[in-house]
Amino acid sequence: MNLLDVSNLHASVETDDGPQPILKGLNLTVKAGEVHAIMGPNGSGKSTLANVLSGRPGYTVGGGGAMLGGNNLLDLEPFERAQIGMFLAFQYPVEIPGVSNMEFLKASIDSLARARGEEQPNTASFMRTVRELAASLDLDPAFLKRGVNEGFSGGEKKRNEIMQLLLLNPKLALLDETDSGLDIDALKVVADGVNRYRSESNGVVLITHYQRLLDYIVPDYVHVLSNGQIIESGDKSLALELEAKGYAWLT
Amino acid sequence: MSKSSVDDLVEAGSEYHAGFVTDVESETLPPGLDESVVRFISARKGEPQWLTDWRLEAFAKWREMREPNWAHVHYPPIDFQAISYYSAPKSQTDGPRSLDEVDPELLRTYEKLGIPLHEQAALAGVVPDPAAIGTPAGTNVAVDVVFDSVSIATTFKETLAAAGVIFCPISEAVHSHPELVQKYLGSVIPQRDNYYAALNSAVFSDGSFVYIPKGVRCPMELSTYFRINERNTGQFERTLIIADEGSHVSYLEGCTAPMRDENQLHAAVVELVAMGDAEIKYSTVQNWYPGDENGKGGIYNFVTKRGLCAGPRAKISWTQVETGSAITWKYPSVVLRGDESVGEFYSVALTNNRQQADTGTKMIHMGKNTKSTIVSKGISAGGSENCYRGLVRISPTAQNARNFTQCDSLLIGDQCGAHTFPYIENKNNSATVEHEASTSKVSDDQLFACQQRGIETEQAVSMIVNGFCKEVFRELPMEFAVEAGKLLEVSLEGAVG
Ligand SMILES: Nc1ncnc2c1ncn2[C@@H]1O[C@H](COP(=O)(O)OP(=O)(O)O)[C@@H](O)[C@H]1O
Ligand SMILES: [Mg+2]
16 A cells, blocks of 8 residues: 555645645655655745645645545644654744753654554653654754754754654654755764664655755655646656756756 | 634633632622721721721722723723622631631632642641652642632641741731731832722731741741632732741742622732841732633732832742733732842733733832842733733932843734833933843744644643743742643633634
């Protein structure tokens, strides 16, 4: 069975001038164990895809479908989508002042466990796990006490998203430009995190602008998104070709 | 469209959890106010002549005063003749106030109010072994309960007496410690201070009295629960706390009232006196009935609270979590008379539906090197109005005085209002006065970030709001910080669709 099945998806973003169509019949299938890279010029609809799949307010689905592990995503509230294993690493992680990172992670993992009828982890062992994860991503343990993303550097924010990915271990990870704004060392740390997460039972959709991330996280498929549709699919060599030639030759 | 965006959260319908009415027999004075009512109250309490005279003097002043109208709140004129000025549960009107005589209905009331376990046990007359109920030793709480007009029970009297601490109803202190009451009553808030303070001085019913002797660290938290039960009664309690030189006390006040369709008036006065090197920490968790989602009913909370740092290095700290009342009009203040004295005000005021709050503080710097800190967190949801009003006055004598003020407002939805009125009067150019302010919203992005990690909408809002209030909750005694967090959650229920 496919892990993610997006078929003929149409969606528009709500703007002050009314709805503006962005996704115009998008198809994408991800099987467990696969990594799919989605590339495309700025404004082509990459973030829109991730947002519509995860249920962010502000978008209207005009047609088509999206299934995750046999569940119709479009029928579910955002938190329900998370509870069945959908994870979005944000392009722009938001600050939640005064809510410590640790507290936020505990609330998250407890909510997920509750929804799945699993036992909530005991606080001490949970905190140990989180500290170890933070260390493995070169994050100072002190940062767990700080407010969520409050005053974090760009790199810390992105590494924090990856820490959450590893902690929550979802079925499907949508990573929206997790590589942007990272220097090469941070990029390696992030890529290493994603590689640790990869397994035969989960899938990754990697949205990126640059092929350099794909040197570290080797994708099974590369897709080009343009004007709301996937216009080209291939393997890793497509990314190299894009880097050499740009997007113009495709459109 | 997803029902998780902020706009959808603003649907009203909050449920008030303390809104039950207790069925106890009570003796209630018919509505109306004149000199005979003042005399009746004084006589009912067997007060000495000086106090009867003091009340009558206040009453005469009140009659010449006008209701203030400068606050950013709106309500129809109050008919002061339609209020009853005295109500007491019958079983308490005679004889000693021993716990055995407490009406079981009242004890059930405390249970429903969620008064912490160890306090309930104490109220039931059982002095608990702290270890047995899982309370860390040293964090016991002695409780005084004011039900309508009278004080019902004061617990842990003996432990406190051993430390020399006096903690009793003020009506009792008038008889047992008349010299202290006569000396300090009205010494911080004069009768004529304001309209409601004058009214309170004339008709005050009961309240708590605390005296901490020189050098004593009060062995436990002191606490009062106020409850308005009777219909059409006003509550006018009066609290007086005196911390003698080098002493220390932490005091918590909690308030609830039943749901009534008509508005009820609560006009309390709290006076604090901290002598040199003494410290008073006064925390309030106020959850008076706020009225329904259309603004019907609820408490008018018109309260005067002021502390005097009378000697050098005295410290007074107000921490308040205000979630209730239809209208709140309240400015706990500190007069910093002693050199190097310290005043603090930490406040969370949450309004939802049609609630209106005009609250803040006054820091009056008179002594040298005095220091004050103001941290105010206003949260507005529904169609409510939330206003911070604060005054920092630096007198010519207040050499090197320092103030830091931080006022943050958080909006939930776009039907509510937040206002900030900071007044600064600086008459000494060696002073440092800093003011920071911010207004933010619980954004769709923040909510979505929580939901995307599996956290449901209601919990997400409450977590974000609690985070916003963290600097204030940190100031509350441990056990009440948890209570305050829960209270916010309950008060926001209506804001979460
Ligand atoms: N909230 C919004 N209001 C108006 N236009 C938007 C909004 N969000 C996205 N868009 C528009 O939708 C298009 C796709 O955006 P996006 O999905 O963010 O692209 P990408 O992630 O590929 O750069 C762009 O033209 C962008 O300007
Ligand atoms: Mg994008």
